[in-house]
Amino acid sequence: MTIAPVVVSVRVGAPPDRAFALFSRDMGRWWPHGMTIGAKPHAEIVVEPRSGGRWFERDEEGTETSWGKVLAWEPPGRLLLGWQLNSSFAYDPDFLTEVELTFVPDGAGGSTVTLEHRNLERFGADAEKVAASISQGWPRIIGRFEEFAGVPSAA
Amino acid sequence: MANLSARRTATEGFEALGDPTRRAIFEKLAASPAAVGELAQGLPVSRPAVSQHLRVLEEAGLVSKTAEGTRRIYRIDPRGIGAMRAWLDDHWRAAMTAFARFAESELAKTELEREIEREKGEEK
Structure with a gap:
């Protein structure tokens, strides 16, 4: 049994390599405030730049709250994240749903960034x-x- | 503003199930529909407390009730569970919109501005 995945696409003016970097390296700078699970507001959201890396938020005091992990780090075209927040929004290392990002050139110097949250x-x-x-x-x-x-x- | 209310419902759903007693009640109802008295049996809480918890679950859209004679029968409302997906849908739409906006603002910046920001970031 499968449930339809959530799919969202956006067009950005940046080419795939730059869009990939802005998405992953700078996640804490664009992630909407309040849409986090830590006790305090996030100062940073870290996607460690390697397969097997961690995905977590960090507040001003350095407290880290895990979200999941990096399943595949394949710049500039693809990033596969493991979302390990369960249905109670608690981090559960035994729980995992996939969030896949693809960065595709749009032929005009920019890229189409598509997110698919599946499983x-x-x-x-x-x-x-x-x-x-x-x-x-x-x-x-x-x-x-x-x-x-x-x-x-x-x- | 259907999206906003869907998000509220889903968030309430997540929160409502965070309480162990409410989760136990939800699980019992998942097994079979039941009245308040039946739910209170086998739970270490009073009948009024069960009613209170049911009200929270109902408000979160996870449980609905129907009248059968003088009894009110509670059951799982699948719309509340579906709201979780609606929430994610909404959540990612908001996040990706924020990302696109950020990417555009970064693109508009000159290399000098970026350098200044990077230095500021390193000082932190």
């Missing part, structure tokens, strides 16, 4: 894990979730 059905499985003692009921609920989530949002 969303695992949030259901995570919820299922939360409901560890329950064996019946969930498949039905998850089926209905899929039905609901499979409908493209009215944007």
Whole structure:
């Protein structure tokens, strides 16, 4: 069972290599404030520049809050991140959904940056894990979730 | 502003399930629909407390109720779970828009401005 991934594309004037750098190296500078999970506002969001690197936020005092990890570091075209925040927004090293970024030249000197957040059905499985003692009921609920989530949002 | 309310609902959903008693109630309802009295059995909390928790779950869109005679039967509302995906959709749209705006502003900067900023960053 799969749930439709979240896909968002934007066009930027920067070529792929620069867009890749701005996205990853400078994440803390563009990430919307308040859309973080640390106790204090983020000062930095770090994507360690290598496969296997960590992905985390850091506040002014240096406290780090993990988000996930770098699954594939392939500048300038592709960045694959592991989002390890579960359905309660808590970091869980046993939980992982993929966030893939692609940086494609747009033929006019800029690039198209596309984000795909997939494996969303695992949030259901995570919820299922939360409901560890329950064996019946969930498949039905998850089926209905899929039905609901499979409908493209009215944007 | 459908998006805003979808985000609020999803956030409430996440928060509502952060409480262990509410999670236990949600799990029981995931197994089968139930009335307040049935839910209170086997939970170390009073009936009024269960009602209170149900109200929070209901407001978060995770649980809905129907009347069967004099009893109110509670069940899982899948729209609340779907709201989590709606939230992510909204979240990434906002993040990518912010990224594009940032990339454009960086592109507009001269090399000198960038250098000054880099130095400032290193001092920190």
